[in-house]
Amino acid sequence: MVPVSGFRAHTTHVHDNNQDLSSVQEVSDSFPWRLDDFPAGVSSSVESIPVINLTDPDIVNRIGHACQTSGVFQITGHGVPVGLIDRLELQGRRFFSLPIEQKLKAARRPGDLSGYGQALNLSHFEKVMRSEGFTMADSPANLVCQVWPDDYTEFCDVMEQYKKEMKALASKIIWLMLSSLGICKEDLEWSGPNGELDGSAVLHLNWYPRCPDPNQAIGLAPHTDSPFITILYPSSTPGLQVLQDHRAQAHWLSVDRVPGSLVINVGDLLHILTNGRFRSPLHQALVNQDKPRFSAAFFFGPPKDTSIGPLIKLTDADKGPLYRAVKLAEYLGLKKKHYRDALDLLKLT
Ligand SMILES: C=C1C[C@]23C[C@@]1(O)CC[C@H]2[C@@]12CCC[C@@](C)(C(=O)O1)[C@H]2[C@@H]3C(=O)O
Ligand SMILES: O=C(O)CCC(=O)C(=O)O
Ligand SMILES: [Fe+2]
Secondary structure, eight states: OOOOOOOOOOOOOOOOOOOOGOOOOOOTTTTTOOOOSSSOOBBSSOOOEEEEEOOTHHHHHHHHHHHHSEEEEEOOOOOHHHHHHHHHHHHHHHTTOHHHHHHGGBBBBBOOEEEEEEEGGGGGGSSSOOOEEEESOOHHHHHHHOOOTTTTHHHHHHHHHHHHHHHHHHHHHHHHHHHHOOOOOOOOTSSSSTOOOOOEEEEEEEEEEOOGGGGOOSSSEEEEOOSEEEEEEEESSOOOEEESSSSSSOOEEEOOTTTTTEEEEHHHHHHHHHHTOOOOOOOOOOOOOSSSSEEEEEEEOOOTTTBBBBOOOOSSSSSOBBOOOHHHHHHHHHHHGGGGGGHTTBBOO
């Protein structure tokens, strides 16, 4: 794994989980992130994240290649209505633009997955990152009715509809990915008779307040995502970078978004399922000087009681299973505690 200096997985450091980041006018020494660990972000026509149209006749090979090289690609032709994505962004912005006292009415409670606050694992670091998040594992109704007692149904309807679209898209993409490795429905004993993947689905909205000195701050620190795949709506404001290390020199590559596209990321559990064939890429989100940024990440993983280990078909005498099996909740716990070392802890020697 490529070392990222400046990142220390602390045992536990509790900081004010809900400070009002939008009111911070200057970057103080609370934000000493070093952004010089790798050459600065590159964004060129020579090297870019692949853009794959879901109607491409060569879709399986193209997706398979992207998963085995960088672990990230953008999709077009996905069929998610533009109007629904616009409503998602509108409702997200509506929520994050509220005063902090209002947002805290939907605060994540200790031990809960859902609610408003900082990204969960990031409380491991000594320093605060410049982002806020709203996680929804179930219907957000109980949380947002505290925020807008008379006016929360549109928010909930949009989130539920978007999640429904995302679940269908995630199943489709996972099957395209797996079929590139010759995996079929019979190989996944936990899929339904028609290959339905009734997995865990979490919608997580991100908000990156504008930052007077973006070079000294980070929105979301470098991380891999844990579940099978993430479908990210990055919005039209730039910020997402992916670490490219398949060439000799590792560097951050900015994702230049193609209008209408969604970004797909391989997560750690899919890396385990495919016995290391698919890569779960390290990525980060930068902040902007002049405007806040919104993004929405849909995380799709296995059903909560299913243990995920390398598929038998992908192990052989030469390459036995690289990891032990793990359930999503256990893995999220390991990630929370050990952050970037979580995957290594499951390695079989
Ligand atoms: C399903 C999930 C993945 C996630 C933890 C969560 O329960 C909901 C938030 C997700 C997120 C988003 C920001 C980065 C990340 C590492 C974090 O701290 O919270 C991911 C988690 C993950 O993929 O492990
Ligand atoms: O905001 C982004 O572009 C990235 C978000 C992300 O990586 C996440 O939510 O896990
Ligand atoms: Fe992520």
